[in-house]
Amino acid sequence: MEKITLKDIAALTGYSVSTVSRSLNDNDRIPLETRNEIKEIAKQLNYTIDINARNLSKKTSSTIGVFMQNDFFKLPHSTFTNIFWSTLHEEIQIKGYEPALYLFSDTDDFKYKVSQLFNSGLIDGVIIFSKLLTNKEIEFLKEMKYPYSLLYYGPEKYSEEVFTADNYSSGKIITNFLISRNLKSIATITTDMTPSFKMRTLGYKHALEEAGIKFNESLVIKAIPSFENGVEIAHQLYKKLDEIDAIFSQHDIWALGLIKGFTDLGVKIPEEISIIGHDNLAFKTWFSPVLTTFTIETKKICIDAIESLIDDKIYKKRRIPIFKTLGTLVIGESVR
Amino acid sequence: MEKITLKDIAALTGYSVSTVSRSLNDNDRIPLETRNEIKEIAKQLNYTIDINARNLSKKTSSTIGVFMQNDFFKLPHSTFTNIFWSTLHEEIQIKGYEPALYLFSDTDDFKYKVSQLFNSGLIDGVIIFSKLLTNKEIEFLKEMKYPYSLLYYGPEKYSEEVFTADNYSSGKIITNFLISRNLKSIATITTDMTPSFKMRTLGYKHALEEAGIKFNESLVIKAIPSFENGVEIAHQLYKKLDEIDAIFSQHDIWALGLIKGFTDLGVKIPEEISIIGHDNLAFKTWFSPVLTTFTIETKKICIDAIESLIDDKIYKKRRIPIFKTLGTLVIGESVR
DNA sequence: ATCACCTGGGCGCTAGACTTA
DNA sequence: CTAAGTCTAGCGCCCAGGTGA
Structure with a gap:
């Protein structure tokens, strides 16, 4: 099974590579008929875009990195971590982005990974869920102008910025x-x-x-x-x-x-x-x-963090205030 | 902060881009002194390699995809999932690869993601940890000759291939x-x-x-x-x-x-x-x-699956037999 | 022949400039 | 001028195959 590229589709359909690219990206400049013809062929050939090539060319990847400290998944009762991760995974996709999980160990590891990922255009923004965060990490993010949202945890100095419960x-x-x-x-x-x-x-x-x-x-x-x-x-x-x-x-x-x-x-x-x-x-x-x-309100907190990241910090479309979300009592039998 | 590339380092040091690239990749052809000089500059500039460009050029990424079904992190007592994921994350790194987690929902989603990732050279192999696996997925992997290891779960027909407990x-x-x-x-x-x-x-x-x-x-x-x-x-x-x-x-x-x-x-x-x-x-x-x-023996099972994937299926260096690993009794107080 | 380094092509895709009818 | 394409440069990196000492 040789890898199918735009070139192959171009050769097969008689169109140029750029027409094929534009068609698959649903560009208005290409008439609908041509687009569908090309898409059909692409589908038959099981074509999938080369993510590296796309990213390299576009300098953006529509993915959001979720950074967690690497021991979170080791805790015996890490239900909390799991709820946040699976909620983020779902909600990020709903917003049209790809979620990617990264675990880090310390400040240096964090800084290195974050800058590499942003430099490579592998992530467009980052959501951080970690108790380990210090002022250093936040200042680094600010200095580098990397779009970020803090989820649930954050250093005292920047606690205003944290999307969390009230x-x-x-x-x-x-x-x-x-x-x-x-x-x-x-x-x-x-x-x-x-x-x-x-x-x-x-x-x-x-x-x-x-x-x-x-x-x-x-x-x-x-x-x-x-x-x-x-x-x-x-x-x-x-x-x-x-x-x-x-x-x-x-x-x-x-x-x-x-x-x-x-x-x-x-x-x-x-x-x-x-x-x-x-x-x-x-x-x-x-x-x-x-x-x-x-x-x-785990879900709401996650959604707020994601929307703030995408709409406010990445697209600068609108300002999302940083809410401290109110929760609710769950009555059981342990209080008189 | 402009992004630093090999070109910048080349311009700064007076060497060519390829010399810089070779130096940073510790290629013997470049004298140690030159290498160190270049590495030093790269470090000062906070250079990080562009992952997309590297992958696109090398057609390989030294990363291993870990595929799990997307509801595993939603279970209330998903300690098992967590143990496997964090062990894989650690052990894959020890073997010199990068771990990447992917969650999938069904066969089509699985197939699409896997082929896209392999086609893009974003993963060199895949470890699958999912109850949802059917014969279809396995046959697809075989047909496409994608290196894979099955961890803990697997369809009955291919249960011989699964790295799991005895x-x-x-x-x-x-x-x-x-x-x-x-x-x-x-x-x-x-x-x-x-x-x-x-x-x-x-x-x-x-x-x-x-x-x-x-x-x-x-x-x-x-x-x-x-x-x-x-x-x-x-x-x-x-x-x-x-x-x-x-x-x-x-x-x-x-x-x-x-x-x-x-x-x-x-x-x-x-x-x-x-x-x-x-x-x-x-x-x-x-x-x-x-x-x-x-x-x-969670850890041993994970290591076996990883080694089999890397040494056997990716490098074809040696055949790792697929073990069913023996566990041990943990004596408590609930048996007379 | 070896050492130390450079040139150039190519990975697959995108997008602005350009062409043709 | 528009519609429908094509051409071409370039993203950043790697590496085979040079070149000159």
């Missing part, structure tokens, strides 16, 4: 929900690893204060997100159970660990302690009681 | 293990969706027969793999518990569902029923008792 409001909504159930002494589990968590904590704090409840630093528990740490925290809190009405776990993974930990200890949820999570992990159905949690 | 032996080992614990009446949960499960069932059957235990068709339970179905099966088996000693769940996800289901019903594991799984999912630690299960 974490401040979710913290507030969740806390208010607990307060509305007459749960007043609320602990929270968080981490200072990313700005998202800080915002949730801030929302939590303000909700408390607005309800006239004094914010108590000692009720803010810091941990690394993992099921095991959730179990561990349940054991730690076991003795203090009379001082606490509810726990706002800023990530479901801890909340599920809490359910397991407390259940093992014979603590009844929600009778003795209410638990609320954040993220609406699919696993929640594996545990009883079913976790009350909070879901973010 | 599912027959795992079925046997697991069943023998149960028998050695004096558990004789063993049910199994399986599906006829893929050849892997059929092989596990066959191993189970042979192990029973070799131990002189009559194979009982009614103890073979068929279901779609999901946690919920595991729970459901626990409820179904509740009344028959005196007839069954152990359950060989051919996928951990059912086994974890069983643990939850039986625990909720007040059935003690392993005292009243022994459970053994298959796949060693990371989630197993979330449940008590910790599941006894079986782990397959």
Whole structure:
């Protein structure tokens, strides 16, 4: 099977290479009849365009690079990564672009890959989904004028630019929900690893204060997100159970660990302690009681990031404001 | 920032474009000193090669396409997909190739993407990880002489070609293990969706027969793999518990569902029923008792598939036999 | 003959300039 | 002037086959 090129089609149809090229690209200058004739032949020959040649000539490829840190797919509960990647994959195609996934390890790797891809015209823009981002990467992108959107994560300094959930409001909504159930002494589990968590904590704090409840630093528990740490925290809190009405776990993974930990200890949820999570992990159905949690608008966030990248930064057609998208409570059985 | 090309470096150093190209590709024909001089300049200018131009000229790209079906990243417990993808990503790089992920939806989509990528020289070989594969895809690859390796899944007719676990032996080992614990009446949960499960069932059957235990068709339970179905099966088996000693769940996800289901019903594991799984999912630690299960050599399987693809099918250097790799038992607490 | 480097053609496609009726 | 094409240069790189010392 020899490779079919425009030349072959030109020879076979008697037209020139440029006419063939124009026809296959549906150029108005070629009469519809000719176009169809050429397309028909191309189809019969199973012609596919040479992507390298097209890119080299056009200096653009209509593809969007999705950059993720390379350990995201190694995490045991990386459902989040998967949801984002598969949503991006779908939505980028809907916008008429090709998605391409790239994993990077560190700043240098990131910079090298990004510049190579942009220089080669292999990507027209980049969507970055990574906790590892520092100011350096963002400044590099700005300096090089590479179109980019930040998805979900971003360094504190540039957090305004990040397409993500409205974490401040979710913290507030969740806390208010607990307060509305007459749960007043609320602990929270968080981490200072990313700005998202800080915002949730801030929302939590303000909700408390607005309800006239004094914010108590000692009720803010810091941990690394993992099921095991959730179990561990349940054991730690076991003795203090009379001082606490509810726990706002800023990530479901801890909340599920809490359910397991407390259940093992014979603590009844929600009778003795209410638990609320954040993220609406699919696993929640594996545990009883079913976790009350909070879901973010993954799909909308992805679409916003993509549209901003394409319409605003690549085409400069319209300005897309960078939204922090509001999520919603998902009521389960773990809150009294 | 104007794009730097070989021409620019040539102009700057006074050498010709071909000398610069050869130097950057470490060609012996250029004296080391010249090479280093040129490389130094290239580095200072932040030169990156134009991938399209290189590929177009060389008709090869040193990249390996990883093809997966597009819904794999949507599954709630797609840890398996993630492990394979991240292992492939790492190991392909170690072999000096670039990994590229492509998701496809159906046969036509698959064929089109594969031929376009091969025609464009964008991939030199392809590793396919998909349940959707039919004879058509394989015959197409063979006809077009595209180098490929089948990973983990493959249509029954070509199952000999698939790099995967030795599912027959795992079925046997697991069943023998149960028998050695004096558990004789063993049910199994399986599906006829893929050849892997059929092989596990066959191993189970042979192990029973070799131990002189009559194979009982009614103890073979068929279901779609999901946690919920595991729970459901626990409820179904509740009344028959005196007839069954152990359950060989051919996928951990059912086994974890069983643990939850039986625990909720007040059935003690392993005292009243022994459970053994298959796949060693990371989630197993979330449940008590910790599941006894079986782990397959994911990494080795991936490496075999990659080496076969590169050394055998691309370079035709050496023949790699297609192994079915043996896994190992992972002892937990769910078997008496 | 070897070393060190250069010339030129070509990969397949695109698009602006040009031609012909 | 238009409609329907064709011509040609060029994208950036690689490499076979030179050339001159």
